[in-house]
Amino acid sequence: MTDKRVLICYRVADLAEAPPASSIVAQCAACGAAVWMALSSPDADEIICMHCLPQSLSRDKAEGRPLEFEKPTDEQLKELRDYYNIK
Numbered sequence: 001m002t003d004k005r006v007l008i009c010y011r012v013a014d015l016a017e018a019p020p021a022s023s024i025v026a027q028c029a030a031c032g033a034a035v036w037m038a039l040s041s042p043d044a045d046e047i048i049c050m051h052c053l054p055q056s057l058s059r060d061k062a063e064g065r066p067l068e069f070e071k072p073t074d075e076q077l078k079e080l081r082d083y084y085n086i087k
C-alpha cells in the first residue's frame, strides 16, 4: 500500500474555457502537459492529466497496487477518486 496522493486534472487543451473554480495551470508529472488545478485541490504528491491516468495506474499496479483501467468510465473514475482519496 501507498499513501501517495495523486491528483487527476483536466488538460488545459481539453477544456474550452477555464473551469469555474479558481484554478491555476499546473503540469502533468507524466507528460508535461498543462493542466487545470483548482486552488481548492487537496495537497497532492503528483499531478496526472486524464490522458496519463491509465498509464499511471498500470505503473501503480506494477508496484503492487490493484487498480487498472484502460479507458476508465465515469463510474470507474469515481472509484479511482475514492481509491486515491481524490475529492
Ligand SMILES: [Zn+2]
Residues within 6 Å of the ligand: 028, 029, 030, 031, 032, 033, 048, 049, 050, 051, 052
Ligand atoms: Zn499527462
